[in-house]
Amino acid sequence: MQEHNFRIGVLTLSDKGSRGEREDESGRLIGEMIAPFGSVARYQIVPDEESRIVMLLTSWSDELKLNLILTTGGTGLSERDVTPQATEQVLDYQVPGMAEAMRSTSMQKTPHAMISRALVGVRGKTLIVNLPGSPKGVKENLEVLLPALPHALAKLAGDDSDCAEPVR
Numbered sequence: 434m435q436e437h438n439f440r441i442g443v444l445t446l447s448d449k450g451s452r453g454e455r456e457d458e459s460g461r462l463i464g465e466m467i468a469p470f471g472s473v474a475r476y477q478i479v480p481d482e483e484s485r486i487v488m489l490l491t492s493w494s495d496e497l498k499l500n501l502i503l504t505t506g507g508t509g510l511s512e513r514d515v516t517p518q519a520t521e522q523v524l525d526y527q528v529p530g531m532a533e534a535m536r537s538t539s540m541q542k543t544p545h546a547m548i549s550r551a552l553v554g555v556r557g558k559t560l561i562v563n564l565p566g567s568p569k570g571v572k573e574n575l576e577v578l579l580p581a582l583p584h585a586l587a588k589l590a591g592d593d594s595d596c597a598e599p600v601r
């Protein structure tokens with residue numbers, strides 16, 4: 434059931450997936466998990482190529498004006514893992530707390546979580562979130578962000594209402 438109306442992009446970075454050698458299970462899972470937050474206005478799977486990632490993140494933010502872009506894959510230490518480098522190029526500023534929360538919570542599941550260099554940040558009015566490539570990594574990282582997502586996206590879209598919670 435859709436509880437919010439945000440416009441979302443899902444970008445899968447995978448050499449094997451882009452060649453049709455692996456099902457994009459991670460992209461599909463993101464679509465399922467994000468469904469209550471809005472509609473997937475763009476979905477694409479491309480190889481781990483920095484210039485293509487920069488081009489897509491820029492056009493989905495500046496031209497399509499998506500509220501949220503979720504990437505999966507290419508956050509690790511392999512030679513072709515370039516998603517964070519590409520993301521850093523397009524961001525106006527980072528939202529370190531969201532990336533820290535994903536990594537620190539995931540560390541309770543696997544020490545391998547520290548290997549992901551995923552960034553979260555903002556370009557214009559678009560929140561860009563890197564997620565790891567594996568479906569397990571997607572699930573464990575994205576479920577950390579979801580509770581804060583509607584508030585973050587509403588603020589980014591210009592909601593200027595008071596948001597302080599009462600002191601207890």
Ligand SMILES: Nc1nc2c(c(=O)[nH]1)N[C@H]1C(S)=C(S)[C@@H](COP(=O)(O)OP(=O)(O)OC[C@H]3O[C@@H](n4cnc5c(N)ncnc54)[C@H](O)[C@@H]3O)O[C@H]1N2
Pocket residue numbers: 445446447450455456457458459460505506507508509510511514539540542543545546547548549550564565566567568569570571573574
């Ligand atoms: N909370 C968690 N965080 C992380 C995990 C985890 O299990 N839980 N895994 C960690 C590991 S291990 C690594 S390494 C880093 C970085 O991962 P990458 O972003 O570089 O992931 P890739 O190399 O692109 O892919 C890894 C692996 O996953 C499978 N894969 C990739 N893409 C897809 C896809 N679209 N559909 C299905 N499966 C996919 C494939 O076996 C790849 O070899 O992240 C840590 N974080």
Ligand SMILES: O=P(O)(O)OP(=O)(O)O
Pocket residue numbers: 446447448449450481506566
């Ligand atoms: O083919 P990819 O890019 O999904 O990555 P890996 O080499 O980690 O399977």
